[in-house]
Amino acid sequence: MKYDIVIAGAGLFGAVAAHELAAAGKRVLVVERRKAAGGNIRCEDRDGIAVHLYGAHIFHTSIREVWDYVNSFVEVNPFINSPIANYKGELYNLPFNMNTFHQMWGVRTPKEAAEKIEEQRSIIKGEPKNLEEQAISLVGTDIYEKLIKGYTEKQWGRSCSSLPAFIIRRLPVRYTYNNNYFNDRYQGIPAGGYNALINKMLDGTDVELGVDFLKERERFASMAKHVVYTGAIDEYFDYEYGELEYRGLRFEHERMETANYQGVAVMNFTDRETPYTRCIEHKHFEPQNAELAEKNVTVVTREYPADWKRGDDAYYPVNDDKNQKLYQRYAERAKKSNVIFGGRLGEYKYYDMDKSVERALELSKCLK
Numbered sequence: 001m002k003y004d005i006v007i008a009g010a011g012l013f014g015a016v017a018a019h020e021l022a023a024a025g026k027r028v029l030v031v032e033r034r035k036a037a038g039g040n041i042r043c044e045d046r047d048g049i050a051v052h053l054y055g056a057h058i059f060h061t062s063i064r065e066v067w068d069y070v071n072s073f074v075e076v077n078p079f080i081n082s083p084i085a086n087y088k089g090e091l092y093n094l095p096f097n098m099n100t101f102h103q104m105w106g107v108r109t110p111k112e113a114a115e116k117i118e119e120q121r122s123i124i125k126g127e128p129k130n131l132e133e134q135a136i137s138l139v140g141t142d143i144y145e146k147l148i149k150g151y152t153e154k155q156w157g158r159s160c161s162s163l164p165a166f167i168i169r170r171l172p173v174r175y176t177y178n179n180n181y182f183n184d185r186y187q188g189i190p191a192g193g194y195n196a197l198i199n200k201m202l203d204g205t206d207v208e209l210g211v212d213f214l215k216e217r218e219r220f221a222s223m224a225k226h227v228v229y230t231g232a233i234d235e236y237f238d239y240e241y242g243e244l245e246y247r248g249l250r251f252e253h254e255r256m257e258t259a260n261y262q263g264v265a266v267m268n269f270t271d272r273e274t275p276y277t278r279c280i281e282h283k284h285f286e287p288q289n290a291e292l293a294e295k296n297v298t299v300v301t302r303e304y305p306a307d308w309k310r311g312d313d314a315y316y317p318v319n320d321d322k323n324q325k326l327y328q329r330y331a332e333r334a335k336k337s338n339v340i341f342g343g344r345l346g347e348y349k350y351y352d353m354d355k356s357v358e359r360a361l362e363l364s365k366c367l368k
């Protein structure tokens with residue numbers, strides 16, 4: 001056999017696994033369906049701006065080992081994500097914090113904010129059963145109506161009362177004037193974008209681009225003892241038990257001849273009517289680059305949520321009870337195969353980048 005391990009997918013999970021296994025002396029082949037490596041963290045240089053082709057990616061983690069690991073490949077520029085929510089032209093700071101509460105109600109102290117929220121959340125009795133109840137019980141009805149409901153329903157294509165509560169718990173709620181979107185200890189963006197990171201991880205490893213592993217699975221299976229698969233687990237098994245649900249996305253990039261279009265890297269459009277959820281202005285991901293800031297060019301990307309159907313890129317797993325049960329069946333099936341499934345699609349899990357790296361490090365250990 002020519003290789004020890006074939007890895008399907010050159011996204012972050014696949015690249016970490018490839019690097020680790022190659023460093024352990026394994027002969028590794030990476031096979032990628034797209035024409036370029038990097039999965040959804042891939043960037044493209046346009047006018048000197050690193051454009052995040054698949055939406056904003058801000059690396060944040062509290063796992064020291066993962067932070068050090070990423071920093072061992074590239075320099076990570078400091079960046080603190082402080083998005084602005086735009087509700088029909090009214091602007092609010094995110095995540096939900098004293099600035100938001102002041103903008104929403106004019107309150108000035110944590111005590112006043114807590115009283116306001118307490119009054120509004122009293123309609124929820126007992127443990128929150130879904131995203132709507134969870135949101136109201138965290139921040140009250142006004143914030144739910146203006147900053148959560150519309151955004152969430154267009155993002156997920158379903159009502160907040162039919163979504164799992166954990167999704168909204170991703171966002172911090174703070175009684176301080178702190179606009180940092182993440183609670184993690186470390187946060188930043190690789191200098192020059194994510195491609196440098198992926199390229200370094202894959203350096204020296206054989207990579208076949210534009211090749212669909214599933215279409216040639218026999219050939220690849222005969223090439224190596226082990227397979228690591230980072231695509232959708234249900235697709236791998238030919239939808240044997242049925243389809244898992246995913247959420248899709250569509251991105252529209254626009255170049256403009258202006259130095260500064262929206263004054264912030266990420267603006268969320270939280271009303272139901274605006275068809276996109278976010279508009280990102282990429283140059284603001286590099287606040288330390290003064291030359292770029294002054295340059296009379298900018299690139300923005302609008303992110304449109306989309307229904308997912310077979311053949312589309314899958315961006316988010318829909319981790320409700322029904323889909324989790326179905327996933328469990330695939331996971332059981334996977335245990336009986338000689339394939340290791342990993343990453344957001346392989347494990348049907350809403351992983352952030354750091355968790356994906358952590359998991360890839362963990363799974364690679366089993367194969368070393």
Ligand code: UDP
Nearest residue numbers: 085147148149151152155167168170268270
């Ligand atoms: N969310 C919201 N309003 C916002 C931002 C987020 O209601 O302005 C909700 C929405 O349900 C979203 C979830 O919080 O799906 C998680 O947001 P996050 O920014 O973590 O999503 P991601 O960046 O992974 O798309």
